[in-house]
Amino acid sequence: MNKSENIQTNRTEDGGLPPRQRHMVLGIMMAGTTAACISQSMMIAALPTIMQEFLVGAGLAQLITTAYIFTLGLFSAMSAYLVSKLDARRLFFIAMVGFIVGCCASLFATNYPVLLASRLVQAIGAGILLPLIQVVALSVYPKSQYGKAMGIVGIIIGFAPAIGPAISGSIVDAWGWRAVFVALGTVSAVVTLLAIPFLPNVMRKPATHQRFDALSAVLFSFGAICLLAATACIEQSGWGVVAAASIALGAVLLFAFARRQLRIPNPLLKLSCFANRQFTVGLVLVLLGNLSFMAASIMVPLFVQDVQGASAAVSGLAILPGAVLLGFLNPITGRLLDSHGPWPLLVAGCALLLGGTLAFVACDAETPLWVVTVLYGVRICGVACLQMPMTAYASKQLSGDDVAQGTAIITSIRQISSALLSSVLIGIMALASSGDLGIDAHGFGVSFSILAALTIVGFVFGAVFLPKRRKASGRR
Known part of the structure; x- marks a missing residue:
């Protein structure tokens, strides 16, 4: 009996793995997925520098972030098929190698189109890794602990992109934007080499064979x-x-x-999953949380640099406390979902998001940096109540092979919609601003006003359809 078969036989009665084995598997995969997740936002602090070097505007420059997220979403849609054909270990290494190749290409990019293309290569690897670790987490934990599982995964899915601007800001100021890819490629290569002798395959074989x-x-x-x-x-x-x-x-x-x-x-995507109303409601709230996070993580650093005249490092440090807070809160909100259900998290999440967003509308060049940091933290608390808990809630409504399909649907739609809508919001911010390349406080306020309206719509939708009482499991 090989190592993977031994792990399958060690599963507990509720379908999960023993704690020691699940921690080992998730620890290895989280280490590798962190680089792909953090890469989503690491170029945010470098946008003004890239805009100047390649002479592109904010709308075009931000594609190295939003197009990355968009491509990640496209390949996430294919993850259910890949999971049915290849074991988790092999998929992990294929994705990591692809990501490393993309980092090398970005390092030597000589113009903006080459840089953008190399970012999309990185996104292909990330598009495999992101849904894969979620499927693995749901495989090694029992359904009664899905909130906890997604809370742990949320440490990297939410926390890693949030700290990206802070880390890259310091790197860009010290060594330039190309050094970002040196760091990402090096870390990814080391993790890949170290995982070779230790990462087993833990995925159950699907009940049915899926054709592409x-x-x-x-x-x-x-x-x-x-x-x-x-x-x-x-x-x-x-x-x-x-x-x-x-x-x-x-x-x-x-x-x-x-x-x-x-x-x-x-x-390719089992859209019949949307026949489960609670899965659909959970997905809509996931989209709200992810858009609120991604749009702000791009717009706030731009605001700090272009409107308040701070450096890339300062713009990253301004949102760093919020990033740390998100990593701390994700496991807590996951456990709250398991114990109290989704309703309290909806109320708290939307209230915090709305309050922080409306306060950002009033910010201008004279707003103290500490106020920007606090407001970003308030919004992060709202994101933590929605993003990963509602992912777990939606996944809990499904069973069997539909879990991989549901994860693919959630990840792909979440990433693509966030990329498209973030791009629209940034475009609105740029068009409403008077600068040729940068933004101003008026454009910033307009975009956050739209985010506030979307938060209200999301709350009303959730209030109408979410159950007010906690349910042990989802129902068709």
Whole structure:
């Protein structure tokens, strides 16, 4: 009996692994996934420098972050198929190698298109790692502890991107933006080498064999790309024929994709999961939490640098306490979900988000930096109540092989929607500002006003459909 088979036989009666084994597996995979997660936001502090070096505006420059997240979401959609074909150990190493290759290409980029393309290569590796660690976490923990499992995974999914600007800000100020990729590539290579002798395969084999539907992948990818292209056009030149045509084509392709998923026996994304209303409600709240986090993590450092005139390092340090707070709160809010259900977290999360967001609307160049840091921390508390707990709540509604499909749906839609909407908000911020390359306080306030409105809508939606009492498990 090999090591992987031995781990499967050691599963407890409730389906999880013994604590020592689950901690070892998650520890190794979290170490590797951290680099991919932190890479989402590490270029935020470098945006002003890159804008100056390559002579691009804020709308185009931010694509190295939002397009990264977008590509991550596209490949997350294929994770359910990959999990059904390859074991977790092999997928982990394939993803890590791809991420390292992307870091090397970014290091030697000579122009902005090359830099952007190399970032997308990194995102492919991250697009495999991010849903993989969530599926593994749900595999090694029993369903009664899904909140705890997602809280632990949330330490890196939420915390790592949050500390990215602080770390990269110091690196950029000291050695330049290319040094960011030296650090990411080196850490990833070391983790990959150390994981070779210690990482077992813990995934159960799926009950059914899944075939890859290439047409679905094409429809989904090109439909989403059309929407991203439309947002880029709007950011650069406002509404026009090209933007409208891109949106129309993207909508048609995504409609054809959705229609096909409901008709074929082996869909790329099992959209029938949306028939479970509580899964759908949980996903909507996940989207609200992730958008609130990603948009602010890009816009606040830009505000500190462009409006308040601080350095990249200072802009990163301004949101660092919030990042630490998010890492601390994620396991706590996960346990609160297991013990009290989703309703108290919805109320607390939306209240904190709304309060912090409205306060940001009033910020200007004279706002003390400590106030910016406190307000960012308030919003992070709201994010911690929604992002990972609602991921766990949505996943808990599913069973069997649908868990991998549900994770793929949540991760892909979460990343793609956050990338698109963050791009739109940043574009609105830039268009509402008077600077040619930078932003001003008015544009910053306009974007946060929109975020406040979305928070209210999200709360009303959750208040109508979430159960007020805790349920032990989800129901169809």
